[in-house]
Amino acid sequence: AKRVAGIKPVLVEIDExxxxxxxxxxxxxxxxxxxxxxxxxxxxxxxxxAGLLPDSVDVVQMNPPFNDASRHRASPDGARAIAHVAAAETLDGWIHAARRILKSGGNLVMIWRADGIADVLAALGRGFGSLMVLPIHADAASPAIRVLIRATKGGRAPTCLLAGLVLNDEADRPSLEAKAILAGEEPLPLAMP
Structure with missing residues (x-):
């Protein structure tokens, strides 16, 4: 919100x-x-x-609960479990909500587990296109752990797989690219113009 002038952020949170x-x-x-x-x-x-009408927003950014319940032990704290563990319907429900409030041509930006990318692509196949996928790697030698995805409501451009973002260098310190992004000196490769 500090980096982009003229926006009116609306945050949606289930926990009071x-x-x-x-x-x-x-x-x-x-x-x-x-x-x-x-x-x-x-x-x-x-x-x-609540004021979020259908076809009323330009961008939705979301971080849904994405841990697989069959492979992730949920916290005994109910609120933490809801925030971290995805139920079978979580992904579809969150994407449906974004599709409903986004204007045609609006963008959804989300994070998900890299090993669940097939599920995300399938869910986004209903109403979204022009996907850009950014794999996130803990280090250069490891497979991606997360993916950031930008999808356009009604988009028709082909899916684009970007070069991965490596978070840490060989000395396990933040990579130069990650530091520049976090400091606001560089945008994410999938940032909107």
Whole structure:
């Protein structure tokens, strides 16, 4: 929000406590963000009542719970478990919510497990195109651990697989590219113009 002028961020969070933390963080950083307490998988009516109408936003950025329940032990803390472990319907529900509120030509940017990329591509096949996929590697010798994906509602361009982003160098320090991105000196390769 600090890097892009003229945006009006609306944050959606299911947990009231985390919503309050987000509000305080926005105030502390002089960001005029609206924070809504809302389940992303809520009905269109609940979204509209909160001010998020169908076909009304330009960009959705999301970090859905993505850990595979069959391979990840959920936290005994219920709120943490909801935030980290994906149910069978999580991915489709979150993407459906994004598709509903995005304008035609709007962009969805999301993170997911690299080993679940087939599921993401299948879910995005309904209503999205012009995908850009950025693999994220812990280090140059390791397979990707995450993928960042940008998808355009109604997009028709072919899918583009970008060169991977390596987070750490051989000495296990942040790579120069990762440091430049985090410092705001360089955009992510899939950043919107």
């Amino acid at each position: 406590g985390l919503s309050e933390l987000a509000r305080a963080n926005a105030i502390a950083n002089a960001i005029a963000a609206e924070v809504l307490v809302l389940d992303v998988t809520s009905t269109a009516e609940k979204f509209a009542a």
